[in-house]
Amino acid sequence: MVSIDEVARRAGVSTATVSRALSGRGNVSAPTRVRVETAAAQLGYVVSASASSLASGRMRNIGVLVPYIDRWFFSTVLSGIATALMRRGYDITLYNLTADRAERRDLFQTFLRRQRVDGIVAISIELDATETELLRQLKLPVIAIGGPNPQLTTLTVDDVAVARLATEHLLTLGHREIAHIGANPEFDIDFHVPTQRRLGFEHALADAGIAAEAALYEPADFTIEGGFRAAKQLLGKPGVSPSAIFAASDEMAIGALLAARELGYRVPDDLSVVGIDGHDLGEFFNLTTVDQFPLGQGERAAEALLRELEPSACDPLQEPTSLPYELIVRGSTARFHQTSPAATARSS
Structure with a gap:
């Protein structure tokens, strides 16, 4: 195994200079850094993680707390975090934090106290x-996505405003009977995102002078399959003929599109559908959505954490607060037509 001494001799510098050049920490001139990196590459030298941590007092490892591993949104945010951290030479330890109180207690009282991470993203x-x-007692930087949590640095999306924007888009197109596909209570846990999006939907209706109708609500589980089942239920109810569907996630919206087409609805001529999130499949399904840029959320969280860990190595930026979102209009929404099934049912 190649040692740091061999790299130093090849580059003609001290071992301390090699350490500073390869770690990215400390003052090393550009020509010297290039010479050290070239020597290390020629010799096949790889920095020892254990030696680096001993020298710097850092593990170069970030703990990420996530409630779901197999859901698109969370895996996409995680991908953004991983990409940004890997560019700076950090590893990730993933902690799947469920609703189980005993598991959560073990995580906060045991796993995170083993001092194997330099910071945490939730x-x-x-x-x-x-x-x-318990997190604050660790004396580690913590960045939370979602919230707000007044005790932690947080990056937040205004889910009420996001849902309002999606609903106002349908209202602007002339739709008045708009169905809502949301979530069952068991999926409305952390930050009550489904409830916040339902409130945004209802606020937009109220501002337009439209009363919410119980028959136009159908619960689902934030999956494509759940959206498919919910849309079939809605579109098959006697006396219910929505001209548009607001789905509280893109996955449920995609399920609604599939159900509508199976039932013979033409989208968007007979039925408009809008979702929320900015799912990778949205463009394929030509879905109108409010994109909340989950990959960018992960990158911004990692950058915020790195600013606390290595302030001298980061560009000075404003403290992160609200996260951006944007209405992306595609082909799943259109103006309300008097010849649509909803208009026909209303006039009969």
Whole structure:
């Protein structure tokens, strides 16, 4: 195995200079850094993680808390975090934080106290007062996505405003009977995202002078399959003929599109569908959505954490607060037509 001494001799510098050049920390001139990196590459030298941590007091490892591993949104945010951290030479330890109280207690009281991480990112997890205090006691930088949590640095999306924007788009197109596909109570845990999006939907209706109708609501589980089943239920109800569907996630919206087409609805001529999230499949399905840029959320969270860990190596930026979102209009929404099934049912 090649040693740091061999790299130093090849580059004609001290071992301390090699350490500073390869770690990215410390003042090393550009020509010297290039000479050290060239020597290391020629010799096949790889920095020892254990030696680096001993020298710097850092593990170069970030803990990421996530409630779901197999859901598109969370895996996409995680991908953004991983990409940004890997560019700076950091590894990731992933902690799947479920709703189980015993598992959560073990995580906060045992796993995170082993001092194997330099900082923590929490993805859309609502931490209670005790959990937040346990994190603060670690004396590590923590960045939370979702919230707000007044005790932690947070990056937040205004889910009420996001849903309002999607609903106002349908209202602007002339739709008045708009169905809502949301979530069952068991999926409305951390930060109550489904509830916030339902409130945004209802606020937009109220502002337009439209009363919410119970018959136009159908629960689902934020999956394509759940959206498919919910849309079939809605479109098959006697006396219910929505001209548009607001789905609280893109996956449910895609399921609604598939159900509509199976039932013979032409999208968007007979039925408009809008979702939320900015799913990778949205463009394929020509879905109108409010994109909340989950990959960018992960990158911004990692950058915010790195600013706390290595302030001298980061560009000075404003403290992160609200996250961006944008209405992306595609072919799943169109103006309300008087010849649509909803208009025909209303006039009969």
